[in-house]
Amino acid sequence: MKRYLYLWHRWLGIVACLFMALWFISGVVMLYVGYPKLTPAERLAHLPVLALEKGSVDLEQVLHAADPEQAPTSIRLTTVAGAPRYILEYPGLRKVAIEADSGLQALPTDQVEALAAARQFAPGVAVRDRGAVQGDMWSQSRALDADRPLYRVAIADAERRLLYVSGSTGEVVRDATATERGWNWIGAWLHWLYPLRGIGIDGAWGPIVTYLSLAATLMAVLGLAVGLLRWRFTRTYRSGSHSPYQGVARWHHVGGLLFGVLLITWIFSGLMSMNPWKLFSSAQPLSVAAYQGGPLNAAAFPLGADEALRRFAEDGLRVRELEWRMIGGKGYVIGYDSAGRTRILSMADGRVLLQFNPGTLQQAAWAIRPERPMIVQQLAAYDFYYYAREPHSMMGHLEQRLPVLRVRFDDPARTWLHLDLHTGAVVSQLDQPRRASRWLFGLLHSWDWLPLLANRPLWDLWMILFSAGGLLISGTGMVLGWRRLGRSLKWGRR
Missing domain, CATH: 1.20.120 (Four Helix Bundle (Hemerythrin (Met), subunit A))
Known part of the structure; x- marks a missing residue:
């Protein structure tokens, strides 16, 4: 033996x-x-202050132009290549870009727009086209599948970055510095x-x-x-x-x-x-669709993007990006500044909030399994299952803000949800298999x-x-x- x-x-x-x-x-x-990755913090830091022209299209026109038959899973308003643009995401890794000024679908990204997106990312810096690819050694991530083909642009900044521009939306979706490329x-x-x-x-x-x-x-x-x-x-x-x-x-x-x-x-x-x-x-993943309380539709958002920008500015937030959310059947618009700080505009009463009332998110979460009890805990500090890592680490780009709401369900997999009180987002979903992975891998x-x-x-x-x-x-x-x-x-x- x-x-x-x-x-x-x-x-x-x-x-x-x-x-x-x-x-x-x-x-x-x-x-x-x-x-290499482009973290949310890096992306927001390189966006200009969001500005809309008078007569910009409303949300109903945007939704109709993108897909009149299907509701999106995500809606953002950001600046792409110097112009405001709505980015809508749909099931099946599909993204649609709508021009905020005209209400028309944006044309597929070309070399000219990719260079313009790079100049927005790094103003005043020389840029050079490096061609379009489906993928290369620095863009293997499946998270980029909805953005392929990717247009590569080299910029002559201090970091000698290589930028990757989405072929479907025109956004910069990844940057790879010379240091990252060399060491990787x-x-x-x-x-x-x-x-x-x-x-x-x-x-x-x-x-x-x-x-x-x-x-x-x-x-x-x-x-x-x-x-x-x-x-x-x-x-x-x-x-x-x-x-x-x-x-x-x-x-x-x-x-x-x-x-x-x-x-x-x-x-x-x-x-x-x-x-x-x-x-x-x-085996039986918990569906969190009921947390939204309804699809993203124009009727839930009576206040337009221009009004949201005005109210956020009055509250002292210089907005780089807007995001539309449905939580518990009610509409909210989230504003982000260059440092990732947020404000919430409630469509119900027009108030600007620093963060959600925990009871609002708790009530929305209860709709996921209304017939079963759940345990709710507000975390003010990190613990074994909710913690932050350095941005360069594998999962470090995921924002783990505090405080956060932890909701434990009595479903077969004993699922936990972490709900961000600053945005209302479902930050993570941990069931028994994923908690086992936390021990055996993390x-x-x-x-x-x-x-x-x-x-x-x-x-x-x-x-x-x-x-x-x-x-x-x-x-x-x-x-x-x-x-x-x-x-x-x-x-x-x-």
Whole structure:
């Protein structure tokens, strides 16, 4: 039995250790430089103050021009290439852009408009067209699918950004600085094995990463078992050491015993990030459609965009973008300034609010499952299931404001909703599978644990030490494995 443990560990390690070494190196890079993204805060900071011409179209005209048969899931009014434009989103990853001045659908983005969008993003800076693509190494995210094709524009700002402009709306939807592009060659692009995408095997990318992670996890478990079997705890070998190995092999043996458990948890949690075999997918996801209380329609918004801008300005908010929301069957317009600060305009009484009354959101949430009890809690501080990360991290772009309302439902999956009191948005939906993912991925892989996150030098030291230990094991294992493979090939030629 021992012989088979050694053989499985050895031959799995010949392949897996190479990828594990790459994962640890790239993982350290990702601690400080994430995959390129345009966060909501960055997007708002680069928008001009929203201004409308007299005679701009009303919401009813906008909805009719976009799709007279279907209600949108989202409505925003922003500035695109120097002009106000409504952006409507529909089910099935479909976006429609309507010109606020004419009420006509915007034409598909072309090179001229892409350059104009880039000049709005970075006024006074030279811009250069880099062509249109369906996707490239910095735009692999599925979140961009509704915006493809993407127009790339290089801008000569201090960060030497590469901007990606939506082919459907004309908005800048991603920026990639020179620093991000440079470090990501050995960062997220390598960590997520993105070289396997875009070469005709995109459909196999997920299974390849999943089964490679599974093989690496098995190899690490076997390695820890072998290491314990070979270590003499009460006596020594003839060399005087508790390990029978010398040189690189001893480093591998001792490193495995010191860091083996952490290595297993990291590789296993990386496997969990792929949601293998849909372990964390909900069998009965809770529908939150009733939270809106009705579709987005013009009748719920008697006050127009120009009036909303006037009232927000009177309240001291220099609006960059407007968003229309239905909550509990009532209409609200949310105004955002360049720093992401918000105000709420209630259509019921025309008042401008700093945040929602918790009772308003609670009543709207109750409509989701009115026949069942629910528990409501207002959070004034972060906890294990609701917390913020650095913007460059994988989920750091998601805004996690405080205070927030947590609503717990008595449905089969024991679903929790987090409701943003500043915008009324459903920030997150956590059921039992997703809470399990929080433990098996978020905690074990990124060590998203508040006592560590709140003390960044401690978190950094922990993650770097952990990574160095994993690199020691995988690096020495790679050397040993390839030495063994070389000997086997040499004997095979005789």
